[in-house]
Amino acid sequence: MMLKKIKTAARYAAIVFVLLGLAGYALIMNHSGVQDRLVKRALTAQLGSVVDDFGGDKIDVVFCGTASPMGGAGPRGAAQSCVAVFAGDKFFLVDTGARSADKAIALGLPMQRLSAVLLTHFHSDHIAALGEVHLNSWVRGRPEKLRVYGGPGIEQVVNGFNLAYGLDYRYRTDHHGEAYTPSKNAGLVAQPIIADSVIYDEDGLKITAVTVSHPPIEPALAFRFDYAGRSVLISGDTVKDDNLIEAARNVDVLIHEVLQPDLVKTLIAALAENGQPKLAKIIDDTLDYHTTPVEAAEAANLANADLLVFYHYAPMPQNAVMDRIYMRGVAELRPEGVLAALEGTRVTLPSQGDSIIIAD
Ligand SMILES: [Zn+2]
Numbered sequence: 001m002m003l004k005k006i007k008t009a010a011r012y013a014a015i016v017f018v019l020l021g022l023a024g025y026a027l028i029m030n031h032s033g034v035q036d037r038l039v040k041r042a043l044t045a046q047l048g049s050v051v052d053d054f055g056g057d058k059i060d061v062v063f064c065g066t067a068s069p070m071g072g073a074g075p076r077g078a079a080q081s082c083v084a085v086f087a088g089d090k091f092f093l094v095d096t097g098a099r100s101a102d103k104a105i106a107l108g109l110p111m112q113r114l115s116a117v118l119l120t121h122f123h124s125d126h127i128a129a130l131g132e133v134h135l136n137s138w139v140r141g142r143p144e145k146l147r148v149y150g151g152p153g154i155e156q157v158v159n160g161f162n163l164a165y166g167l168d169y170r171y172r173t174d175h176h177g178e179a180y181t182p183s184k185n186a187g188l189v190a191q192p193i194i195a196d197s198v199i200y201d202e203d204g205l206k207i208t209a210v211t212v213s214h215p216p217i218e219p220a221l222a223f224r225f226d227y228a229g230r231s232v233l234i235s236g237d238t239v240k241d242d243n244l245i246e247a248a249r250n251v252d253v254l255i256h257e258v259l260q261p262d263l264v265k266t267l268i269a270a271l272a273e274n275g276q277p278k279l280a281k282i283i284d285d286t287l288d289y290h291t292t293p294v295e296a297a298e299a300a301n302l303a304n305a306d307l308l309v310f311y312h313y314a315p316m317p318q319n320a321v322m323d324r325i326y327m328r329g330v331a332e333l334r335p336e337g338v339l340a341a342l343e344g345t346r347v348t349l350p351s352q353g354d355s356i357i358i359a360d
């Protein structure tokens with residue numbers, strides 16, 4: 001009897017102890033001074049962890065967007081097409097799809113030293129965040145207007161963004177002052193590209209624009225980067241293309257877009273069965289102007305590319321099952337493996353030797 005009373009008392013004491021603890025926790029968490037200190041500590045840790053070790057005597061590639069328009073952000077929170085390339089002190093963004101500016105900042109990319117943007121073509125999933133990329137590089141100290149390279153039509157895209165954001169440029173200079181948001185650095189400058197030629201050659205970095213096939217968009221471009229004896233080619237949107245394969249000859253890293261036809265057909269069937277026949281038709285149309293994973297593997301083999309990287313997935317794989325579907329038939333062609341890039345994937349090519357370092 002005595003023992004039972006002691007046990008009951010101990011139980012009550014434990015409950016009171018937990019309740020007091022919860023009350024204390026609630027009291028502390030609702031204290032503005034504690035809240036401020038917690039937020040400051042988190043921000044300090046976040047900002048302090050950003051290290052700009054991109055580029056230098058190596059090429060660094062960081063994925064800031066790997067999705068296509070299909071499927072939205074999904075559980076992986078993917079942004080649309082965006083690849084950052086660093087070489088020497090240069091920093092280029094290849095395409096700026098929706099949400100890619102947010103991704104670039106979250107990944108700690110040094111937006112203040114963005115050299116230029118290269119646009120493969122002008123589909124919305126490659127240009128939607130251009131205004132945000134401009135803003136976020138300008139307010140961090142980009143030292144000149146933002147150059148935007150593209151094929152015929154680049155003036156229309158650049159003029160359109162400048163027109164839409166023109167008031168915003170002025171508001172910010174008026175509010176923050178010329179010292180912090182200088183009007184001389186506000187705005188985009190169109191840099192028209194002649195396809196199938198070297199479009200940039202400075203400080204040992206050479207960039208070549210390569211015509212690819214993404215009908216009816218003409219031209220659609222791929223970009224090859226050569227620096228310190230290392231090379232990377234980014235496909236943009238294309239079918240399996242002989243011109244790309246030729247330009248990618250012996251490249252260290254071939255970064256290729258992919259559309260998985262089994263997944264797309266499943267998506268089309270699901271849409272048609274669930275009252276969305278128009279979207280089903282639009283997605284059905286995409287089957288004829290992209291590259292399947294198997295075709296991308298064939299292209300990499302024909303080009304003798306060392307590492308094949310998939311990006312710009314149609315649709316974006318949202319789980320491990322979809323990841324596996326993307327690899328159907330690929331392992332037979334690329335027994336050395338294929339890298340399936342996600343936001344934050346980093347591929348480094350040191351200037352010495354032929355090593356390729358992959359980090360997530
Ligand atoms: Zn496209």
Ligand SMILES: [Zn+2]
Pocket residue numbers: 068069081123125126237312
């Ligand atoms: Zn696209």
